[in-house]
Amino acid sequence: MGLQSALTIDDLKRRAKRRVPKMFFDYADSGALTEQTYNENETDFSKIRLRQRVAVNMQDRTLATTMVGQDVSMPMALAPTGLTGMQIANGEMLAAKAAEKAGIPFALSTMSICSIEDVASVTTKPFWFQLYVMRDQNFVRNLLDRARAAGCSALVLTMDLQLLAQRHKDLRNGLSAPPKFTPRHIYQMMTRPLWCMQMLGTRRHSFRNIVGHAEGVGDLRALSSWTAEQFDPKLSWDDIAWIRDYWGGTLIIKGVLDKEDAIAAAATGADALIVSNHGGRQLDGAPSAIRVLPEIVEAVGDKIEVHMDGGIRNGQDILKARALGARGTFIGRPFLYGLGAGGEAGVTHAIEILRKELDTTMALCGERDIANVGRHNLYSVDF
Numbered sequence: 587m588g589l590q591s592a593l594t595i596d597d598l599k600r601r602a603k604r605r606v607p608k609m610f611f612d613y614a615d616s617g618a619l620t621e622q623t624y625n626e627n628e629t630d631f632s633k634i635r636l637r638q639r640v641a642v643n644m645q646d647r648t649l650a651t652t653m654v655g656q657d658v659s660m661p662m663a664l665a666p667t668g669l670t671g672m673q674i675a676n677g678e679m680l681a682a683k684a685a686e687k688a689g690i691p692f693a694l695s696t697m698s699i700c701s702i703e704d705v706a707s708v709t710t711k712p713f714w715f716q717l718y719v720m721r722d723q724n725f726v727r728n729l730l731d732r733a734r735a736a737g738c739s740a741l742v743l744t745m746d747l748q749l750l751a752q753r754h755k756d757l758r759n760g761l762s763a764p765p766k767f768t769p770r771h772i773y774q775m776m777t778r779p780l781w782c783m784q785m786l787g788t789r790r791h792s793f794r795n796i797v798g799h800a801e802g803v804g805d806l807r808a809l810s811s812w813t814a815e816q817f818d819p820k821l822s823w824d825d826i827a828w829i830r831d832y833w834g835g836t837l838i839i840k841g842v843l844d845k846e847d848a849i850a851a852a853a854t855g856a857d858a859l860i861v862s863n864h865g866g867r868q869l870d871g872a873p874s875a876i877r878v879l880p881e882i883v884e885a886v887g888d889k890i891e892v893h894m895d896g897g898i899r900n901g902q903d904i905l906k907a908r909a910l911g912a913r914g915t916f917i918g919r920p921f922l923y924g925l926g927a928g929g930e931a932g933v934t935h936a937i938e939i940l941r942k943e944l945d946t947t948m949a950l951c952g953e954r955d956i957a958n959v960g961r962h963n964l965y966s967v968d969f
Contacts, residue, residue: 671699
């Protein structure tokens, strides 16, 4: 069955699960501990009811808007996701190309398999770069220099990964960096022959933003100990000043889930914040992103642009987030499912599924312009 038979993001998820080795599929499709927050990110959207309107003019609709001043074809970006290039060979490069063709932003993770320079080599428009703050400030400055040289138009600074929460699927799968090729792992790969063939055709198998760039990390053997030591537990709001000044461009703060933190983020002079719980992969038991979005918008929406990610699985979710005050939304797992299901074409298909669902939902809510969507389009919010 071809990609066009996939009508929903869940269809792409099932296809990706058949094509991607289990340890890498589970890495993308997992949350911390009990996965309560991971699941509620998605299910809390179902508690929001839409207000249907009829006998309104539905012609000439537009989803176009802006995110941090950048024109976008719809209020959505591809979120930064680690190990994307292990869902399929050259994954970040393929996703970036699909995002550019769709007219939406792509954000590259620090922990990507393809490097900043790899992605720049296959794109013609600026993409965004996501930064994890490491203890080695010289390495961080080098990353920012490389992102600037590649023409990245925004920096996404992640604040909610000072340490890594326990993710049971990864531990049970024995996932590590670099991967340990045990008989179980080799079997997983052998049962995915197309994935193996594609991987054999690329030299991109490591964290290429780090290997060869961080001091003392010249190969995969040195990578594991370096990464274990480098995430900075002392990260604070005070660190944002030097990063903002050194970067000198558009700054987005990711990982805000509390009203007080949102106020602190707005005070840094950043251009936007992303309401996010890291896809349910950090503090299990924290609320869903969509649940806390309204109070954060109320607290700081007049001071800083507010975006959100977490749990979006269809176009209706995007409209609901927009109605509750999000300027833009980010998708991670939906595009990863598309990537695993069919590479660049799969990401394009995932974007188009969401675009069509958003457009149809907006029309049935009586709106022709995404700029006019607001709380008045919701019947109830039953959190």
